[in-house]
Amino acid sequence: MSLRRILNVVGLLQVFMGLSMVLAGLVSLFYRDGDTVGIFLASVLTSAVGLVTYRRTRFKGDILPREGFAIVTLAWTAAAFFGALPFLFTGTIQGFIPAWFESMSGFSTTGATIFTDIEALPHGVLFWRSFTQWLGGMGIIVLAIAILPYLGVGGMQLFKAEVPGPTPERLRPRITQTAKLLWLVYLGLTALEALLLMLGGMDLFDASTHSLATMATGGFSPKNASIAHFESPYIHYVIILFMYLAGVNFALHFKAAAGRLDYFKDHEWRFYTGLLLGAAVLLMVLNLAGGSYPLSLAGVEHALRDGLFQSVSIGTTTGFVTADYELWVPGAIMVLFILFFTGGMAGSTGGGPKAVRILLLLQQTAKEMRKHLHPRAVLLIRVGRRVVKEDVLANVLGFVILYALLFIAGATALALLGVDFVTALGASAATVGNIGPGLGAVGPTDNYGWMSDSALVVMSFLMLVGRLEIYTVLLLFHPETWRKA
Amino acid sequence: MRVIIVGAGEVGFHLAERLSQENQDVVVVEADPERAERASELLDVMTVVGNGASIPVLEEAGIRGAKILLAVTSQDEVNLISCLAGSRLGADYTIARISNPDYYTSGSVLSRERLGIDLMINPEREAARETFQLLQSAAATDVANFAEGRVQLVGLVVREGAAVAGKSLGRLGVELKEYHYVLAAIVRGGETIIPDGSSRIEAGDHIYVLSPASEVLSIPPLAGYEPFDLKRVMIAGGSAEGLFLAQVLEEHHIECTILDRDRRRCLELAEALPKSLVLHGDATDLELLEMEGVSGIDGFVAATGNDETNLLSSLLAKSVGARKVVSLIEKFEYLSLVPRVGLDAAVSPRMSAVNAILRYVRRGRVTTVATLKGIDAEAIEFRVSEDSAIANRLIADLSFPRGAIIGTIIRGDVILIPRGPDLVLPGDEVIVFALPEAIPEVEKLFG
Numbered sequence: 001m002s003l004r005r006i007l008n009v010v011g012l013l014q015v016f017m018g019l020s021m022v023l024a025g026l027v028s029l030f031y032r033d034g035d036t037v038g039i040f041l042a043s044v045l046t047s048a049v050g051l052v053t054y055r056r057t058r059f060k061g062d063i064l065p066r067e068g069f070a071i072v073t074l075a076w077t078a079a080a081f082f083g084a085l086p087f088l089f090t091g092t093i094q095g096f097i098p099a100w101f102e103s104m105s106g107f108s109t110t111g112a113t114i115f116t117d118i119e120a121l122p123h124g125v126l127f128w129r130s131f132t133q134w135l136g137g138m139g140i141i142v143l144a145i146a147i148l149p150y151l152g153v154g155g156m157q158l159f160k161a162e163v164p165g166p167t168p169e170r171l172r173p174r175i176t177q178t179a180k181l182l183w184l185v186y187l188g189l190t191a192l193e194a195l196l197l198m199l200g201g202m203d204l205f206d207a208s209t210h211s212l213a214t215m216a217t218g219g220f221s222p223k224n225a226s227i228a229h230f231e232s233p234y235i236h237y238v239i240i241l242f243m244y245l246a247g248v249n250f251a252l253h254f255k256a257a258a259g260r261l262d263y264f265k266d267h268e269w270r271f272y273t274g275l276l277l278g279a280a281v282l283l284m285v286l287n288l289a290g291g292s293y294p295l296s297l298a299g300v301e302h303a304l305r306d307g308l309f310q311s312v313s314i315g316t317t318t319g320f321v322t323a324d325y326e327l328w329v330p331g332a333i334m335v336l337f338i339l340f341f342t343g344g345m346a347g348s349t350g351g352g353p354k355a356v357r358i359l360l361l362l363q364q365t366a367k368e369m370r371k372h373l374h375p376r377a378v379l380l381i382r383v384g385r386r387v388v389k390e391d392v393l394a395n396v397l398g399f400v401i402l403y404a405l406l407f408i409a410g411a412t413a414l415a416l417l418g419v420d421f422v423t424a425l426g427a428s429a430a431t432v433g434n435i436g437p438g439l440g441a442v443g444p445t446d447n448y449g450w451m452s453d454s455a456l457v458v459m460s461f462l463m464l465v466g467r468l469e470i471y472t473v474l475l476l477f478h479p480e481t482w483r484k485a
Numbered sequence: 486m487r488v489i490i491v492g493a494g495e496v497g498f499h500l501a502e503r504l505s506q507e508n509q510d511v512v513v514v515e516a517d518p519e520r521a522e523r524a525s526e527l528l529d530v531m532t533v534v535g536n537g538a539s540i541p542v543l544e545e546a547g548i549r550g551a552k553i554l555l556a557v558t559s560q561d562e563v564n565l566i567s568c569l570a571g572s573r574l575g576a577d578y579t580i581a582r583i584s585n586p587d588y589y590t591s592g593s594v595l596s597r598e599r600l601g602i603d604l605m606i607n608p609e610r611e612a613a614r615e616t617f618q619l620l621q622s623a624a625a626t627d628v629a630n631f632a633e634g635r636v637q638l639v640g641l642v643v644r645e646g647a648a649v650a651g652k653s654l655g656r657l658g659v660e661l662k663e664y665h666y667v668l669a670a671i672v673r674g675g676e677t678i679i680p681d682g683s684s685r686i687e688a689g690d691h692i693y694v695l696s697p698a699s700e701v702l703s704i705p706p707l708a709g710y711e712p713f714d715l716k717r718v719m720i721a722g723g724s725a726e727g728l729f730l731a732q733v734l735e736e737h738h739i740e741c742t743i744l745d746r747d748r749r750r751c752l753e754l755a756e757a758l759p760k761s762l763v764l765h766g767d768a769t770d771l772e773l774l775e776m777e778g779v780s781g782i783d784g785f786v787a788a789t790g791n792d793e794t795n796l797l798s799s800l801l802a803k804s805v806g807a808r809k810v811v812s813l814i815e816k817f818e819y820l821s822l823v824p825r826v827g828l829d830a831a832v833s834p835r836m837s838a839v840n841a842i843l844r845y846v847r848r849g850r851v852t853t854v855a856t857l858k859g860i861d862a863e864a865i866e867f868r869v870s871e872d873s874a875i876a877n878r879l880i881a882d883l884s885f886p887r888g889a890i891i892g893t894i895i896r897g898d899v900i901l902i903p904r905g906p907d908l909v910l911p912g913d914e915v916i917v918f919a920l921p922e923a924i925p926e927v928e929k930l931f932g
Contacts, residue, residue: 376744376773378751378763387756 001482006070008057009158013075013144014050017082018043024086024131028124031205035090035122042085049082068158069475072141076464079140080104086128092121097453104460105448106132107140108467109349111219111319111436112427112459114449118224123205126222130209136467137216137246137349138186139163146179162468163347171254185253186349190215193242200234214242217350219319219436226321226444227309236305236322240312247272247316247344267384272345272355276315279339283307283332290329315339317351319436321444337439340429341407351434351466353403357396360388364397402470407432410462417455427451431462487551488846489514489576491537491567492558493524495815495835496582496608500555500842505529512546516558538566540574548574553846557582557606557838565595568602580604580842584725604845608838612813613729615837617737619811619830620784623713624705626691626830627857630698631866631916632895637698638669638864638916640857642824644709645688655682665902666696666704667892669918670862677862679888679920691824693857695864695892695916697900713808715739715783721768721798722789723747723754726813726834730786735760742777744768745789768798771805780806787812792819799828862920864892867931869913875930881905886926889919 021043028036063071083103084096093099098114105112106129113129115121135143141162159175171178190211197207206222213220223229227239245253252269255262263269284300284307287293293303306323313320314336325336343352363381370379381388410428415421419441426439427448437444448456465473475481486509490497493515501524505511511530514537515521525532535542537556548554554571556564561583568579583589583605589597597605618628618637627640643650649657654668671678672691678684686692694704706712718734720727723745734741735758744764745751755763766773768789779785785807787795792814799812814820814831823831857864869876875883880903885891894901895914901907909915919927 374762374764374777376764376766376777378748378755378765380752380755382759385759 001064001067001070002059004057005059005061005063006067006074007053008059009063009071009144010075010078011050011053011055011057013140014078014082015047015054016050016140016144017079018045018047018050020131020135021046021086021128024124024128027127027205028122031123033122033124035092035124038089038091039086039124039128042082042089045085046082063158066475066481068160069472069481072158072162072468073464073473073476075141076107076468079107079135080460080464083107083128083132086125090122090125092125095453097456098449101448101456101460102129103132104463105436106130106218106220107136108434108463109133109136109216109218109317109351110431110434110463110467111213112431112438112442112448112463113220113436114447114451114456116447116449118222121222127205127209129220130212130218130222133216133218133220134190134212135216137218138183138250142179143183145176146183162472171251181254182250185250185257186215188257189242189245189253193238196238197235200232200238202230202235210239211242214239214318214320215246215349217243217246217316217318217344217348217434219313221320228322233301233305236309239320240305240309243312243316243318243320244276246318247312247348247350249345249347250349251347252345265384268345268356268359271359275339275342275355276312279311279315279335280304280308282335283311283328286329286332286335290332292328292332310336311339314435315342316344316348317433317435319430321437324443324445326439326443326445333439337429340433340435343433353400353433356383357400359383360393360396361400364393399470402474403432406462406465406470410458413458414455417452417458419451419455427455427459428462431459432466434463434466486510486553487512487547488553488555489543489546489548489551489571490530491515491554491556491564492582493517493520493532494557494559496557496838496842497555498524498528499835499839500557501528501530503839503843504846512551514542514546536563538563538570540570543567543570543574548576551576553578553580555580555842555846557842559584561585561588565600565602569600572601578603578845580606580845582606582608582838584609604842606838606841608834609725610729611837611841612726612832612834613733616726616730616786616788616811616813616832617733619832620718620786620809621713621715622702622705622710623809624708624710626824627693629857629864631695631864631893632900632914635698636695636893636895636900636916637701638693638695638892639701639704640691640693641705641708641710643686643688643690643692647688647709648707649686650688650709651685653683653685654680657686658682661707664703664707665700665900666694667890667902669693669695669864669890669892677920679862679890679918679923693862693864693918695918697893713783715809717778717782718742718784718786719774719777719779719782719802719807720744720786720788721774721802722787722795722813723750723763724788724790724813726832727786727788728754728757730788731758731761744773744777768794769801771801774802775805782807783809785810789813792816796822796826796828800826803828862918863924865917865919865924865927867915867917867927869909869911869915869931871911873911873931875909875915876911878909879905880907880909883909883930885930886919886923888923889917889927892916892918 025039028039080103084099087093087099102114139162141158171181194207194211209222252263284303287303293299309322310325342358343354344350346354346356367379407428411424414424423440427442430438488504488509489512490501491514493513501511501513505528513524513530513532516536518534521532521534533546548571554576556567564581568581572579579602581602584607588595589605619625624641625639629638668680670693671680717740720743731741731743741761743761744766746767748765751763751765779802785802787798789795795812799810803810809829811830814833891903893916894903917927
């Protein structure tokens with residue numbers, strides 16, 4: 001472990017962070033919302049700190065594998081720290097802790113907000129909120145790898161530490177090329193969504209901020225009522241589609257763009273798609289039976305659309321809403337609560353435990369049952385034709401247990417801080433899973449602004465650990481990580 | 486005709502033996518001096534010690550004037566290179582023994598056509614295919630294919646109380662007019678009889694019947710067997726043959742259990758066989774076999790790679806009520822044991838490979854030859870040409886030699902069961918069943 005090397009990479013990433021704020025500054029300038037100076041100040045400060053750190057810690061040689069974890073964790077923490085500056089310098093948020101929470105919620109693509117009246121915010125800040133989500137969606141490290149060839153050698157370590165899923169896929173021999181392709185697909189889909197939203201009548205600002213937040217499975221909306229603000233079914237369906245696409249492994253999108261439609265061959269994809277569709281239909285039926293929607297043709301369409309929207313939004317961990325699901329029948333709320341614990345596919349921008357891990361866990365359970373019937377059987381678990389190795393399974397099992405522990409620990413911490421039982425459970429699940437809206441007092445129509453600073457700190461940590469898939473962050477707390485190599 | 490055989494292992498040795506008995510000039514190339522020594526001592530062949538993939542060695546073996554090169558070492562790569570070199574050095578036909586499916590998959594850049602190799606043969610796969618055909622019928626002791634599988638020869642033992650027992654062929658011809666079959670041979674008390682109209686079938690006879698493949702399943706009930714539907718198979722032993730068989734079973738959606746005593750092999754099997762149940766255990770562990778439902782199972786195949794274990798395992802399975810038991814047997818001496826100890830059928834991977842290669846070596850007039858276990862007669866498929874003595878003559882007028890019988894005539898898409906008033910036409914493919922002493926005379930008719 002060399003602090004020098006770690007700070008060097010982190011410093012460089014902050015230069016990028018500072019530069020990306022320029023974009024928000026330009027938006028602010030364009031709309032003349034009066035906050036341009038504040039945002040540019042944040043940009044200059046961030047870049048300067050980054051540059052100084054980078055220049056003063058230059059080193060020769062390569063990053064060690066275990067330093068990768070530290071770099072990624074520290075880079076994300078720093079990104080959230082500096083990402084809070086535009087909120088502070090423009091005066092939109094008063095305290096540092098709430099600003100840091102909002103920024104972490106952005107980068108981790110959670111979408112939990114402390115703002116009560118979002119529409120009152122200036123354009124520059126609104127854009128910055130959505131932009132943090134977009135940067136965090138595909139990953140700031142992956143972006144850095146794509147742009148900076150110098151990270152090439154140690155890059156795979158960083159890549160692994162940041163990209164969600166048990167085993168990241170290489171699309172090209174070089175990690176830099178892989179990262180570039182992923183960002184290219186990401187950029188393309190975002191642009192396409194913005195275009196489709198504008199065709200549905202959104203203005204450029206709304207279309208771009210919503211697209212940035214959708215493709216990142218983030219969930220920040222510049223509207224108080226989230227997507228429910230827009231009454232056009234067309235817009236709802238477009239956003240459903242792109243939330244869904246954002247939850248799919250981007251390697252599959254890339255292959256599709258290259259002309260190979262491998263979606264259906266992928267068993268995780270089948271599971272993920274089946275799960276979301278099944279949940280949507282179940283929600284529709286429960287809601288129609290429970291009388292939440294009228295039994296007419298339009299009512300059925302509305303129930304189906306809302307069912308689809310909410311199941312895809314929660315299932316992919318986006319967190320947009322078109323309906324207050326807390327008013328639904330208890331069965332429907334339970335269906336959604338289960339989706340809090342599935343997440344998108346590995347290699348997507350979605351959070352949560354990921355569909356493949358749930359799939360493997362279910363198969364592992366089935367395997368144990370079968371083992372009782374045939375004690376001498378040699379049983380393998382496979383995803384598609386590929387056999388999953390024992391150590392990957394052990395890793396997945398460990399992950400799911402850690403995930404559950406983290407969820408319980410988070411809920412307990414919030415309860416100890418005085419948050420009520422349902423809200424504590426909902427908030428913990430919504431932040432660990434990077435979803436956004438939870439249950440109770442942080443439900444789809446509420447926000448996190450009323451929470452105490454200590455509760456916000458707890459949840460910021462949960463969001464970070466959830467986004468970096470637990471191991472990356474928790475490894476820093478393992479004593480052996482810090483032994484001299 | 487000079488034939489060069491590369492590799493004097495089990496397959497190579499037996500090919501050399503058979504071909505030299507048929508008066509071919511055989512040269513054996515073998516890298517191991519001891520094996521080469523054995524071949525030259527026991528067989529009337531010339532041996533060259535050396536690497537069969539080396540051009541100087543092939544030239545020393547006389548590749549330039551050779552008609553056929555058979556590369557049958559246990560190494561695919563050696564066989565491939567040997568054939569590539571051989572065909573460029575002037576051998577008319579090259580045949581390679583290839584076990585790795587990656588090399589013979591059609592359409593691959595290394596496919597047979599692209600490499601210019603005339604035949605690729607996979608002994609393990611041939612054996613698995615033969616085993617599968619045997620499994621499909623409760624009764625069959627032997628199965629051989631003709632005319633690309635459109636005609637099958639099936640051997641089976643007539644049961645006590647069977648519909649055909651105690652009747653003469655003449656009478657059966659009237660009773661079973663609806664059935665399309667030819668009774669090609671009867672083996673009774675170790676003696677092979679090529680039957681005529683007066684021959685009688687007795688219970689306990691081992692009979693060989695030729696029939697269109699589509700109607701083969703109608704034969705066993707006549708010999709006293711209940712209808713049989715293959716649903717569940719257990720394979721004891723994860724040898725290459727066992728694995729291929731399991732893959733064939735998976736393709737046909739037949740439930741398959743396969744076991745092997747080596748844990749690492751089990752993992753390989755489990756990886757290759759997503760639909761089968763793989764067990765870690767011994768082929769002779771009766772407790773395990775019974776726990777996994779061997780009693781009453783439709784098919785049991787012993788494929789451990791060890792003859793003795795296979796025999797024992799098959800006997801155990803049969804004793805607890807497996808319906809059809811097929812044992813893989815390498816040693817020719819053991820094959821005759823199979824009916825005597827009460828086992829249903831045996832497959833010899835080596836013999837399957839030798840048969841498949843011989844079939845090709847004799848091609849020209851002869852398209853297919855099947856040598857059967859425990860019986861003297863051979864089934865031979867001839868092609869009738871314009872100047873064959875048999876062409877354009879009525880079956881009734883033919884003076885067909887004793888000890889030989891015409892099984893079926895294949896004329897384009899039509900499969901004819903020959904009767905007296907049928908004509909033999911040029912272009913017909915005729916399957917003849919003959920005792921060895923009758924073969925020269927038969928060959929004259931088709932010559």
